[in-house]
Amino acid sequence: MMTLTVPMHVPVLSKEVDTFLGQNCESNFLDMTLGFGGHAEIILKDKPPSFRYIGIDRDPEAIEFCKARFESDPRISILNSNHDDVWGNETFEQAKASFAPIGFESILADLGVSTYQLKKAERGFSFSKEGPLDMRMDNKNGLTALEWIQRQDESTLAYALWIYGEERASRPIARSILKMLELGQLQTTLDLARAVYQVLPLEIAKRKGHSNPATKTFQAIRIAVNGELDRLNYTLQNAFKNLAPLGRMGVISFHSLEDRIVKHTFRKMAGIYDGPGRLSPTKLIKEAEILTPNGVVPEVSEIESNPSSRSARLRVISKL
Numbered sequence: 030m031m032t033l034t035v036p037m038h039v040p041v042l043s044k045e046v047d048t049f050l051g052q053n054c055e056s057n058f059l060d061m062t063l064g065f066g067g068h069a070e071i072i073l074k075d076k077p078p079s080f081r082y083i084g085i086d087r088d089p090e091a092i093e094f095c096k097a098r099f100e101s102d103p104r105i106s107i108l109n110s111n112h113d114d115v116w117g118n119e120t121f122e123q124a125k126a127s128f129a130p131i132g133f134e135s136i137l138a139d140l141g142v143s144t145y146q147l148k149k150a151e152r153g154f155s156f157s158k159e160g161p162l163d164m165r166m167d168n169k170n171g172l173t174a175l176e177w178i179q180r181q182d183e184s185t186l187a188y189a190l191w192i193y194g195e196e197r198a199s200r201p202i203a204r205s206i207l208k209m210l211e212l213g214q215l216q217t218t219l220d221l222a223r224a225v226y227q228v229l230p231l232e233i234a235k236r237k238g239h240s241n242p243a244t245k246t247f248q249a250i251r252i253a254v255n256g257e258l259d260r261l262n263y264t265l266q267n268a269f270k271n272l273a274p275l276g277r278m279g280v281i282s283f284h285s286l287e288d289r290i291v292k293h294t295f296r297k298m299a300g301i302y303d304g305p306g307r308l309s310p311t312k313l314i315k316e317a318e319i320l321t322p323n324g325v326v327p328e329v330s331e332i333e334s335n336p337s338s339r340s341a342r343l344r345v346i347s348k349l
C-alpha cells in the first residue's frame with residue numbers, strides 16, 4: 030500500500046454516520062468524499078459480498094491511497110472526480126445503472142479537507158509548515174492559491190476573507206497580502222502567514238492563548254480556491270435525485286456557511302418554507318423527512334481524541 034509520511038485522517042462522527050446511513054443500508058452506498066476511506070471501511074465492515082460502494086474524491090493522492098487500501102475488496106468502485114461533475118458522467122452512470130438502478134440507499138458527503146491534505150507541507154494548506162502556496166484539493170487542475178491571490182484586488186480579497194473566514198481584520202490583511210505580493214515576497218505558505226502576522230501579531234495571540242491568527246485567512250483562501258461553496262446546493266439537489274425512495278442522505282459540514290446551505294436545502298426538500306413573511310408559498314412539496322432537526326455534533330470524548338472534529342455537524346434526511 031502507498032505509504033504516507035503524515036497522518037491520514039480520522040473519520041469524524043463515524044458512529045453517527047454508521048447509525049444513520051450504514052445500518053439501514055442493505056445493497057448500495059454512494060460516498061461523495063471518499064478521502065482516505067475511513068467511513069468506507071466502517072460502512073463496509075459487515076456488508077455482504079453483493080454490497081456495492083461507490084467512492085468519489087477529487088484528490089488524486091486520496092484516490093491512489095484508497096485504490097491500494099481496498100485493492101482486495103470487489104465491493105468498492107473508486108472514481109477520481111469532483112462530485113459536482115459526476116452527474117451524467119459515463120463511468121458514474123454505468124456504475125449507478127448496474128449497482129443502484131433505482132437510486133442509492135445512502136449517500137454521504139463529508140465536506141472540507143482531510144487531515145492528510147492539511148498536514149502535508151507540499152500541498153500548501155498549512156500555515157505552520159513551509160510549502161508552495163497551492164491549497165488545491167485536486168492538485169492537478171485549477172488555479173493555485175498564489176495564482177488565485179494574483180487575480181484579486183484589495184476589495185475582492187477582503188470580501189473572501191470576511192465571507193469564507195469570518196475574519197474581522199479582512200481589509201488590513203488583504204492589504205498586507207497584496208503588498209507582499211507586489212514586493213515579490215509572497216511565494217510560500219509561511220510568507221502568507223507572515224502577511225497575516227503583520228496585522229495580527231503571532232506573539233500576542235500566543236501570549237493570550239488564542240489560536241493561530243492565520244487560521245481564518247488560510248481557511249478562507251482554501252474555500253475560495255476550491256470553490257467549496259459554489260455548487261454545494263446544486264450537488265445536494267443532484268444527489269437527492271439519485272437517492273432511492275426511503276433512501277437517506279447525510280452531510281457533514283465544518284463551516285457555518287456550509288452548514289447553512291445544507292440546512293436550508295434540506296428544509297426545502299422537506300417542504301419547509303424559510304423565506305420572509307408568515308405565508309408560505311404553496312409550491313413547496315414535501316419530498317423528504319428531516320431526521321436531525323438541529324444536526325448532530327461530536328461528543329466531548331470525540332473532540333478530545335480528535336480536535337479536528339470540533340466544528341463538525343451532521344445533517345441527515347430521508348427521502349419519502
Ligand SMILES: C[S@@+](CC[C@H](N)C(=O)[O-])C[C@H]1O[C@@H](n2cnc3c(N)ncnc32)[C@H](O)[C@@H]1O
Pocket residue numbers: 038039040041061062063064065066067068069085086087088091110111112113139140141142143166
Ligand atoms: C473530510 S475529507 C473526507 C474523509 C473521509 N470521509 C474519510 O473517512 O477518510 C473530505 C474529502 O473530500 C474531498 N472533496 C472535497 N470536495 C470535493 C468535491 N467537490 N468533489 C470530490 N471530492 C471532494 C477532499 O479531497 C477530501 O479528500
